[in-house]
Amino acid sequence: MSPDADVIDIHPTRRQRVLMLSWEYPPVLVGGLGRHVHALSVALATAGHDVTVVTRHTDGAPLEEYADGVRILRAAEDPVRFPLATDSLLAWTMAFNHTLTRAALRATETGTYDVIHAHDWLVAHTAMTLRDHLDVPLVSTIHATEAGRHQGWLPEEMNRTIHGVEHWLSNSSGRVIACSGYMREQVTRLFGVPDGRVDVVPNGVDDRAFRARPRAVADARARFAGDGPLVGFAGRLVYEKGVQHLVRAVPQLRRRHPGLRVLVAGDGPYKTELVAEADRLDLHDTVRFTGFLDSVALPAMLGATDATVVPSLYEPFGMIALEAAAAGAPLAVAATGGLAEIVEPGVTGVTFPHSDPDALAGAVDRLLGDEVFARRVARQARGMVTERYGWTTIAARTAASYATARREHGPFQARRAAALLAGGRGRIVIPDGNLLATEGAAC
Numbered sequence: 292m293s294p295d296a297d298v299i300d301i302h303p304t305r306r307q308r309v310l311m312l313s314w315e316y317p318p319v320l321v322g323g324l325g326r327h328v329h330a331l332s333v334a335l336a337t338a339g340h341d342v343t344v345v346t347r348h349t350d351g352a353p354l355e356e357y358a359d360g361v362r363i364l365r366a367a368e369d370p371v372r373f374p375l376a377t378d379s380l381l382a383w384t385m386a387f388n389h390t391l392t393r394a395a396l397r398a399t400e401t402g403t404y405d406v407i408h409a410h411d412w413l414v415a416h417t418a419m420t421l422r423d424h425l426d427v428p429l430v431s432t433i434h435a436t437e438a439g440r441h442q443g444w445l446p447e448e449m450n451r452t453i454h455g456v457e458h459w460l461s462n463s464s465g466r467v468i469a470c471s472g473y474m475r476e477q478v479t480r481l482f483g484v485p486d487g488r489v490d491v492v493p494n495g496v497d498d499r500a501f502r503a504r505p506r507a508v509a510d511a512r513a514r515f516a517g518d519g520p521l522v523g524f525a526g527r528l529v530y531e532k533g534v535q536h537l538v539r540a541v542p543q544l545r546r547r548h549p550g551l552r553v554l555v556a557g558d559g560p561y562k563t564e565l566v567a568e569a570d571r572l573d574l575h576d577t578v579r580f581t582g583f584l585d586s587v588a589l590p591a592m593l594g595a596t597d598a599t600v601v602p603s604l605y606e607p608f609g610m611i612a613l614e615a616a617a618a619g620a621p622l623a624v625a626a627t628g629g630l631a632e633i634v635e636p637g638v639t640g641v642t643f644p645h646s647d648p649d650a651l652a653g654a655v656d657r658l659l660g661d662e663v664f665a666r667r668v669a670r671q672a673r674g675m676v677t678e679r680y681g682w683t684t685i686a687a688r689t690a691a692s693y694a695t696a697r698r699e700h701g702p703f704q705a706r707r708a709a710a711l712l713a714g715g716r717g718r719i720v721i722p723d724g725n726l727l728a729t730e731g732a733a734c
Contacts, residue, residue, distance in 0.1 A: 334686035336360035471629035495685035519550025528559030533602035
């Protein structure tokens with residue numbers, strides 16, 4: 292399903308004052324969320340909206356600044372004399388929300404806001420406090436779900452708690468933004484949020500930032516490629532990204548394409564296992580792990596590839612596919628999640644079933660074996676990125692979601708209050724750690 296399948300009125304709305312909450316924001320960048328929130332905030336500000344981002348502090352960053360038209364407040368951690376006596380993510384998140392809430396309340400001392408926009412479960416407690424304190428609508432973007440990341444299995448207390456917070460945040464928000472039709476289905480099925488309260492707004496990409504200069508692409512080609520074709524992957528090295536299946540497909544591809552080189556760019560906790568698998572298959576001359584590539588090196592690397600592979604088992608959206616397409620790389624992606632909505636087989640790339648190294652090898656072989664076809668789908672994909680996923684369009688769709696939340700705020704609050712009075716807060720059913728159902732959504 293195309294992300295344009297959902298009709299959202301994106302006609303210009305009046306200037307809106309937005310209080311954005313995110314645990315990542317430059318210079319704190321852990322995954323793609325921080326880059327997304329930064330680009331969205333700047334695009335909203337460019338469109339004439341007043342945007343304040345409240346986020347996590349890091350050494351060397353100012354506690355408050357204006358940058359790219361956005362007001363940024365950073366929440367410093369509490370003094371070191373009050374340390375947490377645990378490495379628990381949940382304990383850290385609760386402590387972080389205390390400091391985030393104080394910083395956000397400081398922002399409200401010098402201005403009023405029309406809407407709060409929360410990004411993912413890590414800021415849920417602050418979002419809820421501000422919604423009640425300010426009596427303004429809450430819009431939440433669910434970038435991924437804990438259940439989805441673990442294929443529906445929630446074995447640990449932490450997993451089940453995160454799932455519960457995601458459920459709570461989704462049902463307490465006037466509007467929920469999902470990055471794909473796949474993610475909307477997850478939000479409605481897992482959390483019981485009515486379909487009509489979920490807006491599909493895809494992630495955006497600055498296609499100009501990924502169009503590397505021809506000289507940079509040529510240099511990357513000389514650095515990474517051998518005498519044969521170059522296949523690339525870029526992303527966080529975790530199990531659900533499926534790099535293990537790319538590695539297992541390499542022996543087949545190497546037999547068909549002498550001189551093949553495979554480049555794995557990125558880092559993460561699964562790297563040790565991936566390197567060990569490559570060694571087991573005797574691929575040390577073919578597969579190279581580069582580690583993290585910066586914003587200059589990555590577009591050049593992607594543009595130098597004859598095929599960029601996105602073999603994810605779980606992918607709410609598939610940002611790297613857009614970035615690779617903008618860089619001019621032919622795409623071979625797993626037909627899963629949001630990836631299946633980005634790549635049209637035979638038109639903007641090729642697809643394969645996830646977790647299937649043989650099918651992956653076949654898809655990549657189609658690109659490597661037919662240069663004319665590969666160039667054609669790469670050209671189509673680059674045009675698709677510019678047309679559908681520019682940040683101006685994404686900001687307009689997001690602002691329209693804010694406007695809808697504001698129109699519906701009174702009735703939504705009334706329904707929510709009635710449900711609470713009736714005792715209908717609902718509960719999450721997770722027997723034996725296996726996510727089977729949700730029941731009794733609050734609103």
